[in-house]
Amino acid sequence: MGKLSEAEKKEKKRIAERRRRERIKNDPILYERHKQRDRERYAKRKAEGKVKKMSERTRREQKALRKYFREHSKKSYEKKKQKNKVLEEKPISLPFDSGALNDHDPLSTSQTLGMKSPINIISVTEPQSPINTFADSSVPVSPATSESSSKEESAGLMKSSTKLPVDIKEAVVKFYEDDENSRMCPGKRDYRVRNKIRKQKRYATESLRDLHKKFQAQHPEIKISYSLFCRLRPFWVIIPNVLARETCSCQTHENFNFVVSALYKHKIISESSPNQILEKNCCDPRYVSCLTRVCLECNNKRVTYLEFDNSAEIDYKAWEKQKKAYFKNGEGRITLQTIKANVLGTTL
Template sequence: MPMSNKERQQKWRQKQKENGTYEQVRKKFRESRKKKRSSLSNRELKVVREKERLRQQKYRAKKVEQPIVGTKSPLMSAQTLGKAVQRVSANLPKSPRKRSRVVKALSKKFGTCHHEETSKNGSGGYNKLSDKSVETITNYYCRDDISWQSPNRKDSISIKNGDEKNHTQKRFMLITLKECYALFEKEYPGITVSLSAFCSLRPQHVFLLQDVPHNLCLCRYHENVRLLLECLNKSLSQNIETHFYDFLETIVCDQENEDCMLSKCDVCKDKFDEMYTIAEDESMQHVKWAQWETVEGRATKVMKSGTLLNCLKALKSKLPDFLIHTFVKRKQSAHFEAEKSRANGEHVVLQVDFAENYTAIQQNEIQSAYWSHNQVTLFTACAHLDNKKVKSYVIVSDDLVHGKYAVSTFLDHLIKDIKSVCPTVKSIAFFSDGAASQFKQRFLFDNITHYKELYNIDATWNFFATSHGKGAVDGIGGNVKRQVWMASKAGAIVTDAMSFADVASKRAKAIQIIYVPAREVADAKSMLEARWQDVTAVPNTQGTHMVQALGKHVVRTSMYSTRGIYHEHNLKDDVNLQASSSSNSTSSCPEEEHHPIHIGDFVLLKYTAKNKSFKYVAQVTDIHSHENGKTYDVTHLRKNDEEGMIFAEKDLTDKLGVVDRTLTNHESVAGCIHG
């Protein structure tokens, strides 16, 4: 009887293996197939992938339909097995712990318990990882740039640890598991772990991105780009990455390079146009996509429609802001982790935020009480005193404004308590979101310049990127609200801020509860108004993510905390900036970064006085370099004709004249005119 094709193939493979040429033949076949696939167009490649998907689907369906042959079980049908399992299950103990012990004992008795041994000694388990590596992975999931802690009082999970049960606030991942795994591999190249093992080590209280509750406000920058990427991925024949990290890899040289992410790199600033093009027959295809926009003061998801080319152009228009936002987000998150590791008793890291107001609802209240519930302000804080010691705070108040006066008053209480428990503190690095009505404003910038005089503390304020300020403070607020809510359901009377603070201090003993009445905030208002009188605004406040106090009313700012390029600002006109200069300051000339200034160049100087700015043309006569940066000797010029085309040296007796002087680092060069 002649051999079948299958038998002939098996005989040929066996012969090749005996001759030692089988692997060479397989390698040659793989290279040939790879070469063939690389020559395919995007459309042909998409067809091949679809055929392969259908082939696998057909094979799996056929495999499912095949009857199970050679089973050792005496129960020949699934129905009989199911009935037997049901009878046994009905007689098992109701307690999950006892039921588990009985099942394990039965498995051990009848010699069928192989799973536990395989998981411990098998080659595919994650048990080969050291305890330190496992701890590193689990801690990585709990980082604030990987997952965020829910502030909602109901978002908690009961985790069993031995015989004890602990309620832990839920965390929700900001990215997918595959993106998280890719970032982990890049950050920890020394730890070798498979994707499946990495995913299995995700802590119980860390939930997937798909489990995020419906009422979450996600980042507008990321969501709008994601919606566009999904639309293009469905409609384009060309494959386009929908994961942010993978997508950015295709359009920039280096995601850690500032020039690349700020679209200043000559190599990759036009890479998007090179990587993503639309064929002429596809460009006019009609598609729909969604975008988050502000409509009548409300964030609304708006449906858009247009051609595929319009969708691609919309994505391109959002890339510059998205790249900057992503870069700053990563830099600030990394700086926050680095600062926490630096906490040593002398340097303290303090993260602050307002939690959502607590509504004082009573158990078994009457119907009319629904319309007269009191609100309670909760100002949460998490202080990292050293590498191991962390202290949580909640300031409770009946002041509901959430403004600059409340923030300043609350911060005074926090700093005083930190100094009492950690008297060695010399500097505090503050972290918060960038809410303009609460933190990112000139009055709070000026406020931290007084901490040196008041508390002998050097202060730096760091802002997270927009919509990325989630952290431990959210969990602290949610935990306290849950504890008070449960006490209220048990009969505790919580009607206002004072009663809330009383119940919270008894129930949440691990958190420092501080009650600050509204009258205390009101009493501090007049003092703060006098302190902040004539405080000037800082240019590009919204683009600033680091503010450091240099002296009274003097700060320096930067785009992100570790940039190394700073701009110093006098928040009041009567301050001697030269006396407040920092030894680490650099030139504040923005044009100097891109266009070096030389002797003989003409520059445009900007002076600020009493909330007004004035510009003067001057010529650089000398340049002095020193450890603090550079200073420039300039000669101011005046217009010598009506058209403003000819300038001469300004008369020193001129009423509005500015005498010749040395331009310090603290004065702004508004523009450089090279002549």
């Protein structure tokens, strides 16, 4: 017999460990002693502070541990479900005495080795047609099996009926890739790869909420929810953050966004964003003549205000620069910080 390889050694050790665990579980005394050692080991680790309670862990550790618990419970549930499914299958009647299998029974061999995965028994019979073998009238059919099969069939019908058409997916992807809704990055390394598909990065020009409203206006025949619209967003279309921003995000423009949001919140104007104000008061927000009020067609348009109380106070947020004193190396210093402050004012 030649020298065993590393893989064969590991497999042999794994089988021996299975047999040892099976022998311990079958012996009540050894199994109780094994559990007692586990309890003592856990108490010792807990006394040393190596085992933490859930309340003593950080939020990140709690999140990771709960995720592990969910995945473990899901695997355990799937394993039990597969085991019950095997047990509920139709039994095949053997034409000879089952006691003649003895030590050659593959099921008993698997139990001896402590294998967890079920092994199907292949009956040695005379050649028969597959229809007569499995559709025997003498084989009883359990009601649980028929009920589970009907549930699977109904679930399959429901799954196939709720499948999203391909043309809707293509329309959403094409909408996201439009230059009006997203801009392509010019860099050579600005790309993303998923499932061996390489695509150049694109940054959305508006928020997903505004893009959804725009999609509904352009495609009124397609009824799609906001959550589904977000899920169908291609992986190469990215929501820009502060670091990836190449457009203006200065204090003046951000404060204007806060003012518009506050006026819309108090029902003074009907537009909820600066983009809506531009679309309503300009022929085309991309034209400089419209933005500078030089255009002869839209220079007389103004923001329409609703009825409101001039004496009522309005609260809104604004970016402000404030001086802050601090100490460094025993010396007092002053720094200028930009913070988001709550402002209270009136419409006058």
